[in-house]
Amino acid sequence: MNISMSSPSATLARIGPPLLAVLAALTVGLIVIVGMGAALDKALLAFWRGAFGNGYAISASLNRAVSLALVGIGFVIANRAALTNVGGEGQIAMGGIAATALCLFPPIAGLPLGLAFVVPLLGAALAGGAWGGIAGVLRTRSGTNEVIATLLLSFIATWLLYWCVQSEALLRQPMTSSATLPESLPIPEATHVPLLTGSYSSPVTLGLPITIALAAVAALVLARSLFGFRLSAVGLNPVGAARAGINVGGHIVSALFIAGAFGGLAGGLMLQGEQFSLKAGFSSGYGFDGLVVGLLARNSITGVLAGALLFGFMRSGGIAMEMGAGVPSALVSILQGLIVVLIAGVAYFQDRRSVR
Amino acid sequence: MATLSAMKEASVAPPPGRDQPVPRLTMSGVGKVFGAFTALANIDIAFHAGEVHCLLGENGAGKSTLCNIIYGLHSPSSGAMVCDGVSYAPANPKAALASGVAMVHQHFSLIPELSVLDNLLMGQRFGRLDRRGEAARIVTLAETYGLSLDPHALVADLSVGQRQRVEIVKCLMHNPKILILDEPTAVLLPDEITALLEICRRVADSGSAVVMVTHKLAEIEAIADRVTVLHRGIVAARSDRPAADMDGLVRAMIQRPDATGDDPAGLAQLSTRRHRPSGKAADEVAQLDGISLRDELGIARLQDVTLSIARGEIVGIAGVEGNGQTELGNMLAGLLHASDGRWFVEGQDLSKASPRQITEAGVGIVPEDRHRVGAVDRLSLADNIFLNRMPQYSRFGIIDRRRQVAAASTLAQQFDVRAAGMGVRFGSLSGGNQQKAVLARELTTPNLRFLLAAQPTRGLDVGAVKAVYSLIRDAADTGVGVLLISSELDELLAVADRIVVLYRGQIVGECTTDASNREQIGIWMSGKHT
Structure with a gap:
């Protein structure tokens, strides 16, 4: 007997509300486009082209989805211990800083066997993990709410990144003229994350399979492992977990470390797979969108992947729609917000019913 | 008990209107359904002016639901109510109050x-x-x-x-027409109970209808003008001469033929089957040595508690709740550490030990707060049975569910935990089955030598009470020393070998479980010995 198996109707109850919410939000989106006086057909065509139009568009969407998925998986893992990690943005930034520093450290680029790109990625994960772990330590040592801690740490990380690209003593490229941009040197080719297709016309990186593999591992750990079980116990009842001999503080720190590490890895992949040099505004909101994906998924890793794909493609389409049809890409943010509100609303009513 | 009965005799005049009772509130055909669960079905009941009407029933019989319907916290799924001749359907407690219905809850809402x-x-x-x-x-x-x-x-x-x-x-x-009291005596000292019943009588005499929920038979004998017995959501019996019908009422409440008024759980039957411990010092399994404990505000919760428990002995801690029992239990569970003093099990100092070390020392803990400390309600039964032993059922960090569920169902069978399956949520089980599951876990602690059972029967129906105590006694019979904390004196007298009374965190008296000591224990519990 498999106790974690759920019936088809239960599955429908789980995925039904998010699907309906997405459909409702998209309908609202169409109404808004028409209301703004934009040509609907033109807008939709632009959206389609931007999201799925060619190999490049699909690849760009997938790369966006990868970043969102990683942050979302981390969110779900921390959430298993009843912790809310809202610090994805900062963890991405720390990952980006660490990856840049390692990539630009000459011996790294000379490493064989692909270690040239793996080591900076690991460094990025560690840096993000440490950033999340700080919030965990604050929570266990002094009871600081992790929502506040991770959020404020995000601001610190964002400005640290800004400092890094502004100061030549840190990561800024040598100033040769007053026109030198405040960004790092481009990282060496050897440290780039390899492309799956080998062609820059469809730049999907190795990050995609890595993310899928990590998602599978995370799902397994949450559903079947001792660690996942203990995270649940700590999240559902910390006192009961402590009585059962579980190290509650240790699990809180680990959960936030892992969440941060996923964010850091996302930062590393963004740098080494797409941007190749560190600039201010490096993350541009992936941390917060990833958090939304995690929220949407309601503790399901599969849900994270689905949500990440949805948001990744919506973001690409939205940008194209702004350029091609003059519909502000802020519309996508509105729709994202609407989806979250709808799903949260349905969840509220479902939970209330199941309590009664 | 004697004082309670005497008081009724002394009750001044017969309440007005007893000859021609005026119904203040009538409920007809009232039912309440929660999802698939029928909490109340087709209840017909009338509460009369000038009377104290007791609602009797086991836990889960529907008493609280009934009160909550009258007080407007729940709306009935079927049926109707009439208050003073007017149709009565309160939307919320505020409306109920406006119609003259007031309620004293078990938990106070004072600042x-x-x-x-x-x-x-x-x-x-x-x-x-x-x-x-x-x-x-x-x-x-x-x-x-x-x-x-x-x-x-x-x-x-x-x-x-x-x-x-x-x-x-x-x-x-x-100025209520109807005053509802939900288990008002659960937290009171014997003296205070007498005073409360007197107040109830006066309120009734002033022309109100008093509705009192209780499961203490002595109080019914002392005060009730009428009794309605609920069993699984239906009216199982009524009486307007409760004192005379006592045995019948008890049988209706628990619906078991052998139960009588004095010992509804049949605990007396347990007494015959065990040896008494020798009481030799060499036989001591656990010692508490000068334990003092201050809470985070610096208030002394336990003071210089010294106690030893022998192999096979059940030591009962009596006392009104809030006199240090919770802190004592949490300390032995490893959730609090004593500010002073030490405690040992088989000579091993556990004063600074973590919960895990305490379990490893062969100590089983049945905590007072099952939902907060004893289990994780939202995990499955199987997970809770092995909450502290999951590594046994995992390899390389991955849990072998099949093996775990098989082992859990063996244990569940052995301890008579009734559930639809091992995968059901722990929180959805009845209180009795939850407690049996906790016992299944704690009594199978490897190398068990000492068991703390804190308020192990709280919230359980009488059938489960008996099952819990026979499990605890069986453990004692195999040589486990037991510390049993309970606020139910009758249960302690029936089950324990020796009783120690805790008052304001101090041990104020100790005696055998002879029934003749009851009065002395009551005096100690109330702190009047000083």
Whole structure:
């Protein structure tokens, strides 16, 4: 007997509300486009082209989805211990800083066997993990709410990144003229994350399979492992977990470390797979969108992947729609917000019913 | 018990209207369904002016649901109510109050930092507060019903019994036609119970209908004019001569042929099957040595508690709740550490040990708060049975569910935990099955030598009470030393070998479980020995 198996109707109850919410939000989106006086057909065509139009568009969407998925998986893992990690943005930034520093450290680029790109990625994960772990330590040592801690740490990380690209003593490229941009040197080719297709016309990186593999591992750990079980116990009842001999503080720190590490890895992949040099505004909101994906998924890793794909493609389409049809890409943010509100609303009513 | 019965005799005049009872509130065909669960079905009941009407029933029989319907917290799924000849369907407690229905809940809603007066005036209309006038009014009101109350005292300084009086006055200020009391005596000392029953009688005499939920038979004998027995959501019996019908009422309540009024759980039958411990010092399995404990505010919760428990001995800790029992239990569970003193199991110092080390030392803990400490409600039964032993069922960090579920169902069978399957949520089980599951885990602690059972029968029905105690006794028979903390004196007298009384965190007396010691224990519990 498999106790974690759920019936088809239960599955429908789980995925039904998010699907309906997405459909409702998209309908609202169409109404808004028409209301703004934009040509609907033109807008939709632009959206389609931007999201799925060619190999490049699909690849760009997938790369966006990868970043969102990683942050979302981390969110779900921390959430298993009843912790809310809202610090994805900062963890991405720390990952980006660490990856840049390692990539630009000459011996790294000379490493064989692909270690040239793996080591900076690991460094990025560690840096993000440490950033999340700080919030965990604050929570266990002094009871600081992790929502506040991770959020404020995000601001610190964002400005640290800004400092890094502004100061030549840190990561800024040598100033040769007053026109030198405040960004790092481009990282060496050897440290780039390899492309799956080998062609820059469809730049999907190795990050995609890595993310899928990590998602599978995370799902397994949450559903079947001792660690996942203990995270649940700590999240559902910390006192009961402590009585059962579980190290509650240790699990809180680990959960936030892992969440941060996923964010850091996302930062590393963004740098080494797409941007190749560190600039201010490096993350541009992936941390917060990833958090939304995690929220949407309601503790399901599969849900994270689905949500990440949805948001990744919506973001690409939205940008194209702004350029091609003059519909502000802020519309996508509105729709994202609407989806979250709808799903949260349905969840509220479902939970209330199941309590009664 | 003698005092309670005497009081009824002394009750001055027969309540007005007993000859021609006037129904204050009638419920006809009232039912309440929660999802698939029928909490109440087709209840017909009338509450009369001038009477104390007791609702009797086991846990889960529907008593609280019934009260909550009258008080407007639940709306009935079927049926109708009539109050003083007018159709009555309160949408919420505020509407119920406006119709003259007031309720004293088990859990008080007072603000300790405020005075009695301010607590009582809270929720009154806005406007100018005439404190002095209100205080006088409240004192007069309280005295009418024989409640003595200092309106200027801080609620924090009051005893539980006094706080309950504040709650009652709060209700009386609304001049209720119907006063509902939900298990009002659960937290009271014997003396305070007598006083409370007297107040109930006076309220009834003033023409109100008093509805009292209880499962203490002595109180019914002492006060009830009428009794309605609920069993699984239906009326199982009624009586307007409760004192005479006692045995029948008890049988209706628990629906088991062999139960009698004095020992509804049949605990006496347990007594014959065990040896008594030798009492030799060499046989000691656990010692508490001068344990003192202060809480985070620096208030002493335990003072110099010294105690030893022998192999196979059941030591009962008696006392009114809130006299250090919770802290003692949490300390032995490893959730709190003593500020002073040490405790040992088989010579091993566990004063600074973690919960895991305590379990590894062969100590089983059945905590007082099952939902917060003893289990994780939202995990499955199987997970809770092995909450502290999951590594046994995992390899390389991955849990072998099949093996775990098989082992859990073996244990569940052995301990008679009834559930639809091992995967059901622990929180969805009945209290008795939850407690048996906790016992299944704790009694199978490897190398078990010492068991703490804190309020192990709280919230359980009588059948489960008996099952829990026979499990604990079986453990003692195999040589496990047991510390049994309970606020149910009858249960301690029936089950324990020796009783120690805790009052304000100190041991104030110790005696055998002979029934003749009951009075002395009561004196110790109330702190009157000093």
